[in-house]
Every structure is written in C-alpha cells, then in structure tokens.
Amino acid sequence: MEFEAESADTPDAFLKTLGENLKAKEGADVGMADILKTHILKAAPAQNAVTVAKDAILKLASERANPSQPEVANG
Numbered sequence: 001m002e003f004e005a006e007s008a009d010t011p012d013a014f015l016k017t018l019g020e021n022l023k024a025k026e027g028a029d030v031g032m033a034d035i036l037k038t039h040i041l042k043a044a045p046a047q048n049a050v051t052v053a054k055d056a057i058l059k060l061a062s063e064r065a066n067p068s069q070p071e072v073a074n075g
Contacts, residue, residue, distance in 0.1 A: 012043040031060050 019037030023030055039045065039053035046052065 010043070015041040015043060032057070035060065 016037075019033065019041045022028055022033040022036065025033075035053055035056045039049045039056065042049070
C-alpha cells in the first residue's frame with residue numbers, strides 16, 4: 001500500500017489520511033490506531049487529548065487483559 005498522506009492539501013487532511021493508513025496497514029493494532037486517529041491525529045487536538053487518549057488506551061489494555069467470559073448454563 002502506498003502512503004497517500006504525502007499529497008494531502010491541509011494538515012487536517014494529512015492527519016486524517018495518516019490515521020486511515022495506520023488502521024489499514026497489515027498487522028497494525030487497529031484499536032490503538034483508532035485511539036490515535038480519534039484523539040491525537042488532529043490539526044488542533046483538544047487540550048486534554050493526551051489524557052483522553054491515555055484513558056482510552058488503559059481501557060483497551062484492561063479489556064484485552066481481562067476478556068469477558070462467555071456465560072455457561074448450568075443444567
């Protein structure tokens with residue numbers, strides 16, 4: 001896959017394309033790429049973007065470390 005973000009006209013377009021390319025890259029961690037795209041890869045990220053991204057990463061890590069178990073019916 002060719003890196004398309006180089007031809008973006010604006011910083012916002014570049015960062016959006018970069019985020020999409022990260023998510024589409026083979027072997028990429030789609031969950032992490034989505035967090036980066038949503039919170040960090042912005043032309044003007046929110047003032048608390050790092051904190052919100054950190055919280056999202058911790059939540060993702062917790063979900064991966066403790067996957068929900070399927071319910072087993074007794075009987």
